[in-house]
Amino acid sequence: MKAVGARLPRYDGVGHVTGQTTYVDDFRVHGMLWAKALRSPVHHAAITKLDTSRAEAVPGVHAVVTHTDVPQLEYGHLSGLGIPADEPLLAKDEVRYMGQPIALVAAEDLEAATAGVAAIEIEYEERPTLWDVREAFDSDAAVVHRWGNWYPHFEDEMDRRQIRKGDIQKAFEDADHIIQGVYRPAAIEHVPMETQVSMVVPESDGRLTIHSCTQAMYFSLGVISAHLQVPLNKLKIVGGTVGGGFGGKVDTASETITALAAMKAGRPVKWRWTREEEFLASSTRAPWHMEIIDAVTSDGWILGRKMLTLHDSGAYARFSPYGLTKHSFHHTGAYTIPHLHFDGYVVFTNRVPTTAMRGFGVTSVSFAVETHMSRIVDELGLDPYEFRLKNANRIHDTSPNRISYTDPSTVDVLQSIAGATGHDLAPAYAAATREPREGEWLPDHLVDQISTEGH
Amino acid sequence: MNITVNGDELEVRSPGLTSLLRVLRDELDVVGPKAGCEAGGCGACTVLVDGAPRRSCLTAVAAIDGAEVTTVEGLGAADDLSPVQQAFVHYYAAQCGFCTPGMVVAATHYLDSGGSDDRKEIQEALRGHVCRCTGYVKIIEAVAAARGGNFDLTTTAEGGYTTVMTGDAK
Ligand code: FES
Ligand code: FES
Numbered sequence: 001m002k003a004v005g006a007r008l009p010r011y012d013g014v015g016h017v018t019g020q021t022t023y024v025d026d027f028r029v030h031g032m033l034w035a036k037a038l039r040s041p042v043h044h045a046a047i048t049k050l051d052t053s054r055a056e057a058v059p060g061v062h063a064v065v066t067h068t069d070v071p072q073l074e075y076g077h078l079s080g081l082g083i084p085a086d087e088p089l090l091a092k093d094e095v096r097y098m099g100q101p102i103a104l105v106a107a108e109d110l111e112a113a114t115a116g117v118a119a120i121e122i123e124y125e126e127r128p129t130l131w132d133v134r135e136a137f138d139s140d141a142a143v144v145h146r147w148g149n150w151y152p153h154f155e156d157e158m159d160r161r162q163i164r165k166g167d168i169q170k171a172f173e174d175a176d177h178i179i180q181g182v183y184r185p186a187a188i189e190h191v192p193m194e195t196q197v198s199m200v201v202p203e204s205d206g207r208l209t210i211h212s213c214t215q216a217m218y219f220s221l222g223v224i225s226a227h228l229q230v231p232l233n234k235l236k237i238v239g240g241t242v243g244g245g246f247g248g249k250v251d252t253a254s255e256t257i258t259a260l261a262a263m264k265a266g267r268p269v270k271w272r273w274t275r276e277e278e279f280l281a282s283s284t285r286a287p288w289h290m291e292i293i294d295a296v297t298s299d300g301w302i303l304g305r306k307m308l309t310l311h312d313s314g315a316y317a318r319f320s321p322y323g324l325t326k327h328s329f330h331h332t333g334a335y336t337i338p339h340l341h342f343d344g345y346v347v348f349t350n351r352v353p354t355t356a357m358r359g360f361g362v363t364s365v366s367f368a369v370e371t372h373m374s375r376i377v378d379e380l381g382l383d384p385y386e387f388r389l390k391n392a393n394r395i396h397d398t399s400p401n402r403i404s405y406t407d408p409s410t411v412d413v414l415q416s417i418a419g420a421t422g423h424d425l426a427p428a429y430a431a432a433t434r435e436p437r438e439g440e441w442l443p444d445h446l447v448d449q450i451s452t453e454g455h
Numbered sequence: 456m457n458i459t460v461n462g463d464e465l466e467v468r469s470p471g472l473t474s475l476l477r478v479l480r481d482e483l484d485v486v487g488p489k490a491g492c493e494a495g496g497c498g499a500c501t502v503l504v505d506g507a508p509r510r511s512c513l514t515a516v517a518a519i520d521g522a523e524v525t526t527v528e529g530l531g532a533a534d535d536l537s538p539v540q541q542a543f544v545h546y547y548a549a550q551c552g553f554c555t556p557g558m559v560v561a562a563t564h565y566l567d568s569g570g571s572d573d574r575k576e577i578q579e580a581l582r583g584h585v586c587r588c589t590g591y592v593k594i595i596e597a598v599a600a601a602r603g604g605n606f607d608l609t610t611t612a613e614g615g616y617t618t619v620m621t622g623d624a625k
Contacts, residue, residue: 009544009545010544010547010549012552013543013544013547013549014533014536014540014544015533015552016543016544016549016552016555017527017531017536017539017540017543017544017549017552017555017559018487018527018528018530018531018532018533018536018540019486019487019488019526019527019528019556020487020528020533021552022486023489023553025480025486025489025490026480026486028484190587191585191587192551192553192587193489193491193497193499193551193553193554193585193586193587193588194489194491194551194553195491242551243489243551243552243553244550244551244553244587244588245551246587272490274493275491275492275493275494275496275497
């Protein structure tokens, strides 16, 4: 246990402060080409013409790749879990968000690559766009995804992530107060200081060496292998140094397309996104629309919760179904509520595809739940700590998906915060513990919530 | 054109309007300065030009013909860290490290020109240097502590670095 309590220096700290740490963009190889992407200038359109012949003739251009070069055009980020794919590596007959990559040009230098992109002939027929997840959810909204606006492939081909627990009807009949709120956190761009970048080197033994800034090397390896239909033993991925990711570098954003260009050109290729591209086309944290309706007693017990969540997936599914699943498991926050009725939808819009960011799917619901807890406190004139302590998760309480808690920290955290902020707790609350409920902490409505199974 | 980079006088062949950042990284292979935005907005490319901090992405190389350029590589090496570099390691002021080359250069200039350990002044001096990882607190702590220069890095038996306080900074 040498590490516990010890002050351990970062193993890479000295490299960072001396400029010796090598990020992907710091690698150079002989004969390397630079890549530039043709990205959609519109938010939603049919592609009616795509001709790269003039681009291929631009001096210095070695390869132009489009959808026709991709062995397996669609491979979903969750294909490994059996979830169907919806996103083409390079746009084929339509674009669904501004900045979507359509072609990549690899050339002697960036100037030639940029000239190549400008020489691609492309025409669009614009289509209606949807920006707001709540509007996109409406049944009369314009349809922006071939699956419809609601992701339809949850288990048993359900169009929602649904949780039902207890008897929601009874909870609302028994309630003294019904308190509702709507919570809508906005999209957030991760803004890593290092923009998306990859460099792919075709080796003389037929392998590809892929330098990547990915946060998830082996995951990316699978995605590259599937799109390119190249076996894993022909791919070597070099990563590990990430110039900031925060979740935004789990999507395999650039390396597959760079690899495709390197294979076609037979030369090493580097593709580095500009800051503008990063803002325009890289994934963001999702915007969410969350509605909570709670059945509450006058003395501060939450009997039941109805919740509707709309998770803005942007143009394609990527990881959103997974993020929403995590979200659903956490929709009671750090509290135990016996009667639940949760419906969550992954909804498509014309925003950039959204993805993980620091607590994928959970930060949104934590924000909504805690804000809602404060709303209940305000409306009923309760003590904010005591209301939370009362409903706090305790050992052997069960979560929305019936996991029995073995190590919940809510009670201790609340008491510590009360202590640190000088908030006086009534003696019963100051003495509360996380031990399994009994006596006054075990009202009738929580009796069948206690379980030692299922953790 | 010629520029002196970290003590080496070097000939520059890139066109005069090429940014100093591109010259350093692409022509001269000095990759410490980072391209965070290439638009003057992030500070990761900051170097000293004749002793003053400059955003190398906005500096046309022709404009500094004959100048002395110091990048993060010129401030100290792994076995000979400068006080600012030591402090950044000790206070965990570098996480992903991508902003660090610019931060270290700017902090070095601030302290060398008599900057104090006042948190507000440090904040002011590092304005326009964006870090997405650390939340800045540790960076500011490191710069303040470097003012005192009262800690030291020594090598552990395992070959890693450990930090040993030699003064009474916290
Ligand atoms: S790269 Fe020069 S300020 Fe960002
Ligand atoms: S340490 Fe990552 S941006 Fe500053």
